[in-house]
Amino acid sequence: MTRExxxxxxxxxxxxxxxxxxxxxxxxxxTHFADGVAAGRSEDEVAAGLGDPARLARELRxxxxxxxxxxxxxxGGAISxxxxxxxxGAFDLFILLPVLMAVGGAVFGVGIASIxxxxxxxxxxxxxxxxxxxxxxxxxxxxGLGIMSGATALGAVVVLVCIGIVNxxxxxxxxHFRLLKPALEPKTEGAAQ
Numbered sequence: 192m193t194r195e196x197x198x199x200x201x202x203x204x205x206x207x208x209x210x211x212x213x214x215x216x217x218x219x220x221x222t223h224f225a226d227g228v229a230a231g232r233s234e235d236e237v238a239a240g241l242g243d244p245a246r247l248a249r250e251l252r253x254x255x256x257x258x259x260x261x262x263x264x265x266x267g268g269a270i271s272x273x274x275x276x277x278x279x280g281a282f283d284l285f286i287l288l289p290v291l292m293a294v295g296g297a298v299f300g301v302g303i304a305s306i307x308x309x310x311x312x313x314x315x316x317x318x319x320x321x322x323x324x325x326x327x328x329x330x331x332x333x334x335g336l337g338i339m340s341g342a343t344a345l346g347a348v349v350v351l352v353c354i355g356i357v358n359x360x361x362x363x364x365x366x367h368f369r370l371l372k373p374a375l376e377p378k379t380e381g382a383a384q
Contacts, residue, residue, distance in 0.1 A: 192238040194224045204248020212255055261361070269357045287363075291356075298352055305345035312338030 198217060205213045220241065227237035241247065312335045315324075319331020326334075 192235060194221075194234045194238070197224075197234075197238045197241065197244050200244035201248055204245050205251060208252060208255055216251055264354070269353070291360075294356060298349055298356070301345065302349045305342045305349060308342030308345065309339055312336070312340075312342055 198220060201220060202213065202217060205216060223241060224234060224237050227240070228234065232240075238244075314335070315331055315338060316335025319335055320328035322331070324331040324334075
């Protein structure tokens with residue numbers, strides 16, 4: 192495969208990443224080709240040593256998504272990290288996706304319960320003094336505040352669990368990437384057998 196064909200396939204696989212990230216990655220691989228040709232290797236040999244550009248692009252996209260999560264702890268960064276992890280391989284989808292769906296569903300349910308508790312406590316706090324609430328208006332006010340504070344605490348726990356899940360996914364992706372990294376690195380000639 193020629194340098195142009197390799198770079199074109201790599202660019203195609205990196206589509207959707209920020210332009211500066213694509214430019215940096217392409218410049219790195221252009222340097223690999225330049226160094227290889229300067230060492231007397233053909234473009235085909237350099238391309239074969241680098242591996243499949245589509246596979247490289249998947250790994251590089253995953254790494255970019257994980258870095259985004261580390262730099263900006265936001266919902267967009269979390270989605271980027273999760274997509275990066277799920278994009279690492281089809282086999283991972285069959286193992287990781289069902290677990291993520293079950294945990295995500297449970298976390299979503301608890302999150303909805305905390306929001307419902309917040310509204311229920313607010314309703315009790317606002318309407319309790321004007322109704323015939325058992326224990327009187329003070330019990331309605333204090334009960335509403337208690338329910339709202341409990342719901343807020345539950346919501347904070349949900350946020351912490353979500354951050355923990357995303358961090359665990361990042362750890363998993365890094366482990367996965369480290370296991371695949373030897374296959375992605377260019378093979379050097381004359382390496383000890």
